[in-house]
Amino acid sequence: MSASTPTNQLFLDPTIVAARPAAATGKPMLKLTDIEKIYQTKTIETVALNRVNLTIGKGEFVSIMGPSGCGKSTLLSIMGLLDEPSSGQVEIDGRPVTSYSDKELANLRNQKIGFVFQSYHLINDLSVLDNVELPLLYRSGVSGKERRQRAHAALDKVGLSARTNHFPSQLSGGQRQRVAIARALAGNPEIILADEPTGNLDSVMGEEIMDLLLGLNRQDGVTIVMVTHDEQQALKTERVIRFFDGSQVS
Amino acid sequence: MLRHLFTLIWNRKRSNFLLITEIVLSFFVLFVVSSLLVSSYYNYRQPMGFDYTNVWEFDLNPGQDTASRKETLRLLKQHLRATPGVVAVTHATHNSPFSFSNMNTDQFRYKGRIPSQTEWYEADDEMARVMKLNVVAGRWFDRRDENSGQDPVIINQKLADELFVDEAPVGKYIDDKSSSKKWLVVGVIDAYRAGSDMAANEPALFYRRPLEDTAKSKYGYDGPVLLVRVQPGSGAILEQQLVKDIKQVSKGWDATVNSLEENRRDKMKIVLTPLTALGLVALFLIINVALGLFGVLWYNINQRKAEIGLRRAMGATGAGISKQFLGEMLVVTTLGVVAGLLLTVQFPLLDAFGLGTEVYGLAMLATTVLVYLLTAVCALQPSRQAAGIQPAVALREE
Numbered sequence: 124m125s126a127s128t129p130t131n132q133l134f135l136d137p138t139i140v141a142a143r144p145a146a147a148t149g150k151p152m153l154k155l156t157d158i159e160k161i162y163q164t165k166t167i168e169t170v171a172l173n174r175v176n177l178t179i180g181k182g183e184f185v186s187i188m189g190p191s192g193c194g195k196s197t198l199l200s201i202m203g204l205l206d207e208p209s210s211g212q213v214e215i216d217g218r219p220v221t222s223y224s225d226k227e228l229a230n231l232r233n234q235k236i237g238f239v240f241q242s243y244h245l246i247n248d249l250s251v252l253d254n255v256e257l258p259l260l261y262r263s264g265v266s267g268k269e270r271r272q273r274a275h276a277a278l279d280k281v282g283l284s285a286r287t288n289h290f291p292s293q294l295s296g297g298q299r300q301r302v303a304i305a306r307a308l309a310g311n312p313e314i315i316l317a318d319e320p321t322g323n324l325d326s327v328m329g330e331e332i333m334d335l336l337l338g339l340n341r342q343d344g345v346t347i348v349m350v351t352h353d354e355q356q357a358l359k360t361e362r363v364i365r366f367f368d369g370s371q372v373s
Numbered sequence: 374m375l376r377h378l379f380t381l382i383w384n385r386k387r388s389n390f391l392l393i394t395e396i397v398l399s400f401f402v403l404f405v406v407s408s409l410l411v412s413s414y415y416n417y418r419q420p421m422g423f424d425y426t427n428v429w430e431f432d433l434n435p436g437q438d439t440a441s442r443k444e445t446l447r448l449l450k451q452h453l454r455a456t457p458g459v460v461a462v463t464h465a466t467h468n469s470p471f472s473f474s475n476m477n478t479d480q481f482r483y484k485g486r487i488p489s490q491t492e493w494y495e496a497d498d499e500m501a502r503v504m505k506l507n508v509v510a511g512r513w514f515d516r517r518d519e520n521s522g523q524d525p526v527i528i529n530q531k532l533a534d535e536l537f538v539d540e541a542p543v544g545k546y547i548d549d550k551s552s553s554k555k556w557l558v559v560g561v562i563d564a565y566r567a568g569s570d571m572a573a574n575e576p577a578l579f580y581r582r583p584l585e586d587t588a589k590s591k592y593g594y595d596g597p598v599l600l601v602r603v604q605p606g607s608g609a610i611l612e613q614q615l616v617k618d619i620k621q622v623s624k625g626w627d628a629t630v631n632s633l634e635e636n637r638r639d640k641m642k643i644v645l646t647p648l649t650a651l652g653l654v655a656l657f658l659i660i661n662v663a664l665g666l667f668g669v670l671w672y673n674i675n676q677r678k679a680e681i682g683l684r685r686a687m688g689a690t691g692a693g694i695s696k697q698f699l700g701e702m703l704v705v706t707t708l709g710v711v712a713g714l715l716l717t718v719q720f721p722l723l724d725a726f727g728l729g730t731e732v733y734g735l736a737m738l739a740t741t742v743l744v745y746l747l748t749a750v751c752a753l754q755p756s757r758q759a760a761g762i763q764p765a766v767a768l769r770e771e
Contacts (some may be wrong), residue, residue: 197765205686206765219407226690240768244683248384251378260377260733261688310688 131316133184152314152346153179153202153218158211160197171197172208173369181216181313184340184347186357189366195350196318198366203316204228216313237307237345239336241319243299245291251278251302252287255349258310277316279306281335297328304335315339317349321356333359378697378704382604389705392669396709397716399662400744404717406655407736408745413571413648413730414530417736422564423470424505424765425633427460427605429612430469431619433597434627445623446597452622453601460602460612461502466495466582468629469598470504470567471636473643482548488535488576492567495582496527497752501562503602509545511560514581517560525581527560532576547617569640571648597626600633639676659743663751670702670755674762681759682767695760702752710741 143171158352160172171194179185187195199211200206204220213220217237220228237258238244245254259265262308267271276283281301290297300320306314317336321329333356340346355361382389433449435442446464468474477490500506501513508532520524526547533542546555555580565577565598603611612630619628674681681694689697714737720726721733 196769200765200768203686204770205682206763218495225692229685229688229690229693232686236686238686244679244768246381246680246683248381253380257684258687261374261693306687341593 127306150181151178152181152183152212153177153348154212154214155198155202155210155212158198158201158208158213160201160206161193161209170369171203175320175369175371177212177364179346179348182340182346184337184349185362185364186349186360187364187366188354188357189352189372193366194369195366199318199350199357202314203238207252215333229261233258233310235313236313237296237310237312237359239300239303239307239315239317243291243296243303243323244304245299245302246252247278247291249290250287251283251289251291251294254291255301256305257306257307260311273309273311274305277309278302280308281305285332295328296324297331300324300328300332301335303340304332308339312345314346314348317347319350319352321351321353329353329356374697374705379600380491380699382704382708389708392666392708393704393712395662395665396744396748397708399658399747400710400713401716401738402658403583403655403743404713404736404740406651406721407739408720408728408732409648409651411739412573415732416566416571416573418571418689419566419574420564420569421564421566422507423567425608425637426446427603427675428503428633429603429615430465430631430633430636431599431601432631433599433619433623434629435597435623435728436625436627442597445626446599448622449599449619452618453599453615456611456615456618459602459605459615460604461499462602462662463500463503463600464497464582464758465500465598465600467598468494468567470569470633471569471640473640475568477575480550480701481532482550483536483545486536486538491532491576491578492565493578493580494565495728496579497581497583500600505602506565509563509580510541511558513560514583516578517580519583523555523557524557524734525559527562527579528558529565529574529577530563531574532578533558533561535576539659552672557581567736570637571641571644596768597725600641622682636673659747663747666702666751667750667755670698670752674698674755674759678760678762678767681762682764682769685762685764694762695756698756699749699752702748706745706748710744713744714741751771 130226155175155177158175158177159170160213162171163284164315165275175198176252177198186348187198189195191284197206201208204213204215204223215231219322221229223231224249246257249257252274256270259270259273275284275287283298283305284300286294286298291302294302300323315336321332324332336347336349337359347360351355351357363373364371435445448466450462453459457547466476468476475492476494477492479490480486480717481488481491498516500516501508506513508527510533511525511527515527528536528542528547536542536547537545542558542561545558547558548555564574564724565576566572566574601615616630619626626665684694684697685691717737720728721730
């Protein structure tokens with residue numbers, strides 16, 4: 124880790140991490156109304172989400188907790204427009220997206236949402252820089268030069284500017300997750316959806332990633348929804364939403 | 374995006390190497406088959422140089438007859454020529470049109486120029502009339518050649534081009550590599566593709582071999598073959614009569630008769646058999662390559678489900694994913710095609726097998742189109758499958 128110890132203020136500055144946010148503006152960034160998700164086979168009907176109503180304000184950092192299989196990841200997929208609810212309505216930044224076409228949904232994901240996954244989901248055959256450029260590839264009007272600049276800036280932000288030409292297999296777990304965060308940041312999203320971002324990391328690395336996310340939320344006002352099993356990390360966020368058997372319990 | 378595809382494929386060069394090798398090998402085999410097919414088609418479209426309709430070939434068998442064949446043949450020709458329904462009669466050698474024998478040589482020279490292998494034939498004065506040959510310069514053999522003290526020959530345009538280039542060939546002498554003999558060119562015909570419809574237009578030369586000179590046959594064989602042009606519409610009655618007359622005049626020679634049209638059909642079957650077999654082998658290869666490509670792509674897509682999910686999350690549409698996989702396959706194909714073209718372009722550059730630049734060029738073009746078509750068709754279904762993968766499901770794949 125020493126070779127890539129970040130110099131960026133965002134990453135380890137204790138004053139930023141410790142400060143409680145004034146970020147949430149009250150305006151809803153994500154609004155779920157009566158969301159149901161039912162998986163149906165010939166013989167079994169499984170209710171993954173049961174009439175979920177949830178509003179997440181702009182600039183808010185929310186964590187979602189609950190036991191395995193309670194519907195957290197399904198909820199995150201629906202929030203990220205990667206999955207369709209069986210019923211109910213999703214609004215992003217005040218716009219209902221239920222009737223959006225595949226292309227419109229893809230554009231919205233590309234413009235507004237950044238994703239961070241537990242298993243990083245980096246493309247092993249692409250360099251760190253190419254991985255970070257990925258969301259910008261799907262954005263029209265961004266030149267190759269601009270893509271490079273924005274990817275470099277995002278990597279600088281997570282303290283990995285010295286690793287641009289490395290491949291994911293040459294990085295530690297923490298570094299990979301930082302690349303994934305840089306990738307989410309490259310598109311300059313308003314929302315980051317993080318699915319157990321520290322789940323594959325040891326506690327030290329987990330803390331680093333958590334600090335990074337807190338920094339993004341508090342310094343840049345990015346709305347973050349994080350699924351986690353870690354109570355300590357959840358308590359660092361502004362709001363903890365708990366799920367059980369597909370229903371919101373708190 | 375194209376740069377991204379090239380980067381991906383370059384970084385996956387090890388796993389793509391076998392796929393590219395398969396495409397290069399397929400390209401080469403398809404090129405060979407295409408060259409043969411294009412060459413055959415190209416030849417097929419060329420004029421034959423003669424009219425085979427209404428010409429009957431009589432193969433004569435003197436058996437144990439020891440009488441002068443020359444005299445018998447003279448009588449036969451005279452008799453047949455006088456038969457109503459017969460237009461003209463010529464005495465041919467065994468390399469008659471569509472036969473299974475040919476005679477070639479590399480003995481001819483002119484000003485140091487050596488033509489490619491030249492087919493040679495023996496002909497009499499009536500052959501041009503029987504075969505309706507198209508004399509484009511000079512004349513066909515006639516009585517003037519009989520006591521001229523020269524050795525007259527008639528060549529086709531192809532040999533004229535190779536030997537004389539820009540000079541007019543009529544009246545010029547062709548040297549003989551193996552003797553001091555000089556052959557006087559008295560005429561040029563446009564073409565004579567006697568082998569089959571698929572035969573190439575090779576250089577050809579005709580020696581004069583009047584019946585009176587049978588003993589001097591260059592081939593040393595008094596091959597009793599008669600080609601008879603008959604009136605259009607002549608049928609079995611005339612055929613039977615001619616066979617009967619031959620037996621009568623020759624006092625017992627056997628005669629079998631076939632029309633040149635029948636001979637042509639028989640020869641076509643023989644010529645088309647290897648081409649068909651080759652075509653089937655090529656088809657089998659194409660199916661195998663197609664199945665291979667299909668399998669590799671299917672496997673790739675299943676291996677890369679997580680990547681598909683990720684790309685969808687990053688903003689790719691389903692159609693975009695489909696295009697990406699199709700694009701990757703086309704980039705891989707392009708690498709294989711470029712390597713294949715570099716390999717196959719050596720054939721026209723080295724003038725291998727003498728098929729000509731045009732044939733090789735068309736074969737390369739046809740092969741390129743075929744390989745792209747093949748890979749595109751094979752990539753289409755797996756790419757569509759990739760487009761249909763639910764991103765949320767794909768992201769759960771490790």
